[in-house]
Amino acid sequence: MEPSTPILTNDIFFYGYLVLIFAGLSTIIIVGILTNRLLNKLSYKKSFKSQKIIKDCLNTIAALAPDSELFKAEIQEAQSILQRVTQGSPRLAQFVIDRLLDLYKSLTGKSAQALKDVYDNLHLYRVSKHKLMQGNYAIVIQGIQELAEMKRHEDIESIIGFLDHYHRLVRLETRVALVRLIPEDPLMCMKFMKDILTKWEEILIYNKLRSLSPEQIPTFKAYFSHTNSTVVCYSINMAARFLQYDAIDLITRLIFHENTAICWQAVNALKLLQADQAAKYILLLLHKTKSLKVRIECIECLAQIGDTQKLAPLFRKVIDKSKNPMVTKTLSKIFVDWDKSGAKKLSKSSFKGKSRLMISHFSNPLIH
Amino acid sequence: MKKILVCDDDEALISMIRFKLSKDNYGEVVKVADGRKAMHELIYHDYDMIITDIHMPYFSGLELVTFVREKLGDKMPIIVLSVEGVENTVTEAFQLGADDFISKPFSPNELSMRVKRLLSA
Numbered sequence A: 001m002e003p004s005t006p007i008l009t010n011d012i013f014f015y016g017y018l019v020l021i022f023a024g025l026s027t028i029i030i031v032g033i034l035t036n037r038l039l040n041k042l043s044y045k046k047s048f049k050s051q052k053i054i055k056d057c058l059n060t061i062a063a064l065a066p067d068s069e070l071f072k073a074e075i076q077e078a079q080s081i082l083q084r085v086t087q088g089s090p091r092l093a094q095f096v097i098d099r100l101l102d103l104y105k106s107l108t109g110k111s112a113q114a115l116k117d118v119y120d121n122l123h124l125y126r127v128s129k130h131k132l133m134q135g136n137y138a139i140v141i142q143g144i145q146e147l148a149e150m151k152r153h154e155d156i157e158s159i160i161g162f163l164d165h166y167h168r169l170v171r172l173e174t175r176v177a178l179v180r181l182i183p184e185d186p187l188m189c190m191k192f193m194k195d196i197l198t199k200w201e202e203i204l205i206y207n208k209l210r211s212l213s214p215e216q217i218p219t220f221k222a223y224f225s226h227t228n229s230t231v232v233c234y235s236i237n238m239a240a241r242f243l244q245y246d247a248i249d250l251i252t253r254l255i256f257h258e259n260t261a262i263c264w265q266a267v268n269a270l271k272l273l274q275a276d277q278a279a280k281y282i283l284l285l286l287h288k289t290k291s292l293k294v295r296i297e298c299i300e301c302l303a304q305i306g307d308t309q310k311l312a313p314l315f316r317k318v319i320d321k322s323k324n325p326m327v328t329k330t331l332s333k334i335f336v337d338w339d340k341s342g343a344k345k346l347s348k349s350s351f352k353g354k355s356r357l358m359i360s361h362f363s364n365p366l367i368h
Numbered sequence B: 001m002k003k004i005l006v007c008d009d010d011e012a013l014i015s016m017i018r019f020k021l022s023k024d025n026y027g028e029v030v031k032v033a034d035g036r037k038a039m040h041e042l043i044y045h046d047y048d049m050i051i052t053d054i055h056m057p058y059f060s061g062l063e064l065v066t067f068v069r070e071k072l073g074d075k076m077p078i079i080v081l082s083v084e085g086v087e088n089t090v091t092e093a094f095q096l097g098a099d100d101f102i103s104k105p106f107s108p109n110e111l112s113m114r115v116k117r118l119l120s121a
Helices: A004-067 A072-086 A090-104 A109-121 A124-132 A137-149 A153-164 A168-181 A188-192 A199-210 A229-241 A245-254 A260-272 A276-288 A292-305 A308-321 A325-338 A340-348 A353-363 B011-023 B035-044 B061-071 B087-096 B108-120
Strands: B003-007 B028-032 B049-053 B078-083 B100-104
Touching (some): A004 A072, A004 A109, A004 B108, A072 A090, A072 A109, A090 A109, A090 A137, A109 A124, A124 A137, A124 A153, A137 A153, A168 A188, A168 A199, A188 A229, A229 A260, A245 A260, A245 A276, A260 A276, A260 A292, A276 A292, B003 B011, B003 B035, B011 B028, B011 B108, B028 B035, B035 B049, B035 B061, B049 B061, B049 B108, B061 B078, B061 B087, B078 B087, B078 B108, B087 B100
Parallel strands (some): B003 B028, B003 B049, B049 B078, B078 B100
16 A cells, blocks of 8 residues: 555646646736737837827928918818827827927917917817816816916806815916916906915016006006905005006005005105105104114105105114114115215214214225 | 027927928928037037027027137027017127027017028028
C-alpha cells in the first residue's frame, strides 16, 4: 500500500490548476492593459487629429473673414467641418470654445464677428449656459466668463441671477460680466453690490466709463447714499475724476461721515475738484477728526485750495500733537514744499521742540 | 522667398497669423512661443522680418528688439504687437528700434498690409 502516490498526484494537479488559473488571469490582465493603452492611443490620435482640424478651420474663418466675399466657399466649408467634428463630443465643443476665446480677444472687425458667429451658429453658448446649472462654483464661473467674453447679450438674464450667489467669486465674476455686457451702464452692478468693491472691478468700471462720451457719463452722486461704503468711496472718487462739480455740496457733507474711509475719500475729492468753497469745512474737520490719515489729507487738500498764511498755526498744532515720526516728517515736507518762504519764517518763529527741528531740516535746500 | 518669425505666447493667435501670412504668400512663417526661443532662432537662422508680442515668457518683445538691433546689429523690420493703452511701452519699442506697432485687438488684414509695406520697403 502506497498512500503517498495519489496525494502527490493530487498535489501536482492542484498546483497545476493554480498555475493555469494565474497564467490565465495574468494573460487577461495584460491583454486588458494593452487593449486599454491601444484604445487610449487611438482615442488620443483621433482627438489630436480632430483638434488640428478645429484649429485649421478656426484659422481659416478668422483669417479670411475680412475678405469673406472672396473666400465665401472656404469659410462655409470650414464652418460645416466644425459642426460635424464637434457634434456629439462635449470635449471637442469645449476645445472649440477655448480656442474661440483665445482668438476672439485678439481680433477685431469682421474676423471677430465671424468667430462670434461660429459660437452662436454651432450653439456653443448652450455648452456655456449648461455650466451655469452646475453645482461646482468654478464651473459656473467658467460659464459666466465664456458668455461674457463672447458678448452674449441675449444671456444677460441668465447671468444676472448670480449676483446673489452664495459664493463670493461667482458674485464677483457676475458683476465683471455685467460690466462687460452692458458697457453703456457700467455702474449697473454697483446697485446690487453687497461685497467690497475690488480694485479689479474699480479699474474695469473706470475703463468702461472712459470709453463713454461725456453725455453718457452717469451722475455719481446717486450712489453717495449707498449702504455699501466701498461703493460710496468709489462713486465719490469717480465724481472727482470726471469733474462733476455739481456734486461738491454733497461731497462736502460727506467729509463729516462717521466712516473714516468715506471721510478721507471726500476730502481727496474736494482736493481734486479744487473746491476752495469747502476750505472752512475742511479746517473744521482737521480740528475734529482723530484719524491721522484724514488729517494729512485735510492738510494736503488745504495746501492746494486754502489760504497758506492762515493755515500755518494749524500745521504747527498737528505736527506737535503727532506721536508718529513718519506723520510728522510727511507733514513737515508737505508744508515746506507748499510754501518755502512761509517755512523760513516759521523756522524763526515760536516753534518748539520736534516741529522746529523738522521744519528747519526740511527747509534745507540741499534735501530738495 | 522671405522668412518671417512670429513670436507670441498666445498659440491660437500666432497660429492664425502664420495661416494668414502663408495664405497671402509672404513666404515661410516660423512661430515661436517665447523670447528665448526667438533669440535662438535669430542666432541660428536668417529672417527677413519679426512680428513680436511685447509680453512673453523669458524675454519680452522689447528685449528682443534690443537684442536684434544691438547684439545682432540687424536692420530687419520689426512689428510689435501689444494690448491697447500702453503708450509708454510703444514709445519705448520705437526708441529701441521697432519699425511698426499694432495694438490688439487687430484685423488680420491690417497686419498683412503692414507686413507687405515693410517687406517691400
